Amino acid sequence: MLFLKSILFGLPALVLATDIQRCATKSPGSQLKGLHVAQAKVDSQNRLNGKEALDNTFPKVSVNTYVHVIASSQVDDDTPQAQIVDQINVINRAYRRHGFTFLLRNITRSFGKDWSSIVPDTDSELKIKSALRQGTYADLNFYIGNIGDGFGGILGYSTFPDYVSRDIFDLDAVVIDPGTLPNGTISKYDLGATAVHEIGHWLGLFHTFQDPLGPIINFGDGCTADGDFVYDTPAESSPAWGCPEGRDTCTGNSLSREGKDPIHNFMDYSDDSCLNLFSAGQMARAHVLYQQLRLDSNNINRN
Ligand SMILES: *[C@@H]1O[C@H](CO)[C@@H](O)[C@H](O)[C@H]1NC(C)=O
Numbered sequence: 001m002l003f004l005k006s007i008l009f010g011l012p013a014l015v016l017a018t019d020i021q022r023c024a025t026k027s028p029g030s031q032l033k034g035l036h037v038a039q040a041k042v043d044s045q046n047r048l049n050g051k052e053a054l055d056n057t058f059p060k061v062s063v064n065t066y067v068h069v070i071a072s073s074q075v076d077d078d079t080p081q082a083q084i085v086d087q088i089n090v091i092n093r094a095y096r097r098h099g100f101t102f103l104l105r106n107i108t109r110s111f112g113k114d115w116s117s118i119v120p121d122t123d124s125e126l127k128i129k130s131a132l133r134q135g136t137y138a139d140l141n142f143y144i145g146n147i148g149d150g151f152g153g154i155l156g157y158s159t160f161p162d163y164v165s166r167d168i169f170d171l172d173a174v175v176i177d178p179g180t181l182p183n184g185t186i187s188k189y190d191l192g193a194t195a196v197h198e199i200g201h202w203l204g205l206f207h208t209f210q211d212p213l214g215p216i217i218n219f220g221d222g223c224t225a226d227g228d229f230v231y232d233t234p235a236e237s238s239p240a241w242g243c244p245e246g247r248d249t250c251t252g253n254s255l256s257r258e259g260k261d262p263i264h265n266f267m268d269y270s271d272d273s274c275l276n277l278f279s280a281g282q283m284a285r286a287h288v289l290y291q292q293l294r295l296d297s298n299n300i301n302r303n
Pocket residue numbers: 105106107108
């Protein structure tokens with residue numbers, strides 16, 4: 001039950017697709033939600049003044065990226081360096097046009113019983129991450145390892161940016177299953193989009209189908225209220241699976257942001273081949289949160 005409670009983002013996945021859990025990122029804290037609410041107000045004022053978010057106005061940000069491969073033994077490590085480089089290229093194809101570039105700084109490889117899996121909310125997660133974390137809070141630590149078999153396999157999870165304590169600093173990371181890398185072994189999720197999605201959370205973004213009102217993310221109806229707090233991602237009541245062209249789950253709801261479901265948005269759950277964009281509003285938000293939470297000098301020097 002503890003485990004069930006802790007993986008709030010992923011539960012609908014469980015109901016709708018019995019074989020995998022697309023994302024096990026936890027529910028965001030009230031601090032981050034508060035920043036989204038405040039920034040959504042700024043965005044809406046800007047739009048009243050005729051100022052829309054535009055990619056070419058975003059700052060250029062380089063994010064040092066430290067990759068850590070973990071496996072129970074060297075023989076079980078089937079992640080060649082070329083595949084990691086391919087993954088970084090997929091990430092940069094998604095983000096670079098919006099001002100973010102991820103620079104591969106180092107790859108570490110750790111083998112043994114203690115490194116056999118990196119399951120959310122376990123002692124071993126904290127142990128592994130504390131041992132391997134590099135860089136500052138502005139830098140990305142990116143773990144490639146077996147996440148465990150909860151609900152038939154978790155593809156990835158991430159932490160959100162936050163105000164930092166020692167534990168939060170150590171846990172701060174994206175984690176993905178090696179099968180989700182480009183040319184990976186997990187059918188439909190083998191083009192590297194899981195990493196792009198999880199980095200979206202790492203930058204502070206929510207799911208496009210998010211219901212911010214419910215005590216538990218996803219349990220309510222993503223059609224109502226503010227959804228992901230981003231104005232240019234149409235409201236969506238639940239995650240999309242496969243690639244349901246034309247899906248529109250929030251018609252006729254006067255409260256919701258109109259438009260077809262954002263099934264091609266990286267913050268949805270569609271198949272990798274279906275995911276290919278972020279909205280300008282999402283990336284404007286990511287830049288604000290990156291500046292406020294990750295580049296803020298009070299937050300950064302924790303290592
Ligand atoms: C990569 O990280 C390891 C572990 O901290 C360190 O020993 C090694 O020197 C680093 N390599 C580079 C190229 O920075």
